[in-house]
């Protein structure tokens with residue numbers, strides 16, 4: 001079977017919807033990056049699935065926000081459709097999941113697949129899922145890291161756009177290790193969003209490439 005070859009064209013100045021569920025420090029860093037001169041993407045809305053501090057970052061920045069909570073919908077499919085509609089209302093070029101702790105469903109992926117960027121606090125394919133940092137600690141790895149990838153129908157299985165290693169220190173606990181990873185994530189995510197907005201993505205099965213600068 002020939003691998004599918006997909007192209008995400010450059011979209012700069014890209015309209016971005018960011019989805020979050022937690023403290024929103026990665027969202028905050030992306031908001032700050034998007035405000036720097038010449039940054040090729042603008043956050044047009046923030047979506048959450050629960051009451052969380054990320055909402056306050058949106059309010060502080062004057063960015064529209066919405067909340068689509070699973071418990072407010074009869075089932076997972078209804079939630080997926082409602083989230084899709086809420087995101088679509090902002091007509092994004094890109095969707096970024098930054099600490100968004102829900103698996104996106106088929107309706108969402110049909111609508112935005114190929115242009116959803118996720119940041120994961122481990123070097124995929126190691127330690128996928130919602131507990132990557134404690135899983136890495138429990139395993140005893142000496143190096144973990146940050147992965148930025150396109151989202152597909154699996155869990156953290158999408159084509160990888162960028163990775164960076166982060167050392168695990170003997171004295172680390174989940175908090176200290178996760179914060180060291182987040183320092184990398186905050187920079188790497190902003191870099192990848194800018195690169196994708198400016199140069200697009202060419203993916204061929206598992207391989208995703210952001211074409212190099214043609215200048």
Ligand SMILES: Nc1nc2c(c(=O)[nH]1)N[C@@H](CN(C=O)c1ccc(C(=O)N[C@@H](CCC(=O)O)C(=O)O)cc1)CN2
Pocket residue numbers: 097100101102103104105118119120121128129130151152153154155156157158
């Ligand atoms: N279709 C996809 N959706 C999402 C992906 C993905 O790879 N494919 N990545 C996540 C982000 N993520 C890891 O980076 C992740 C988040 C949450 C979970 C998970 O198991 N969630 C549970 C509920 C957990 C909770 O509510 O605390 C669930 O959705 O039932 C796994 C991986 C973003 N979406």
Ligand SMILES: NCC(=O)N[C@@H]1O[C@H](COP(=O)([O-])[O-])[C@@H](O)[C@H]1O
Pocket residue numbers: 021022023024025026027098099100101119120121129130131132182185
């Ligand atoms: N599998 C999903 C996952 O673990 N995502 C992780 O949630 C954190 C959110 O940080 P923040 O709330 O400080 O932005 C980030 O480390 C992100 O990679």
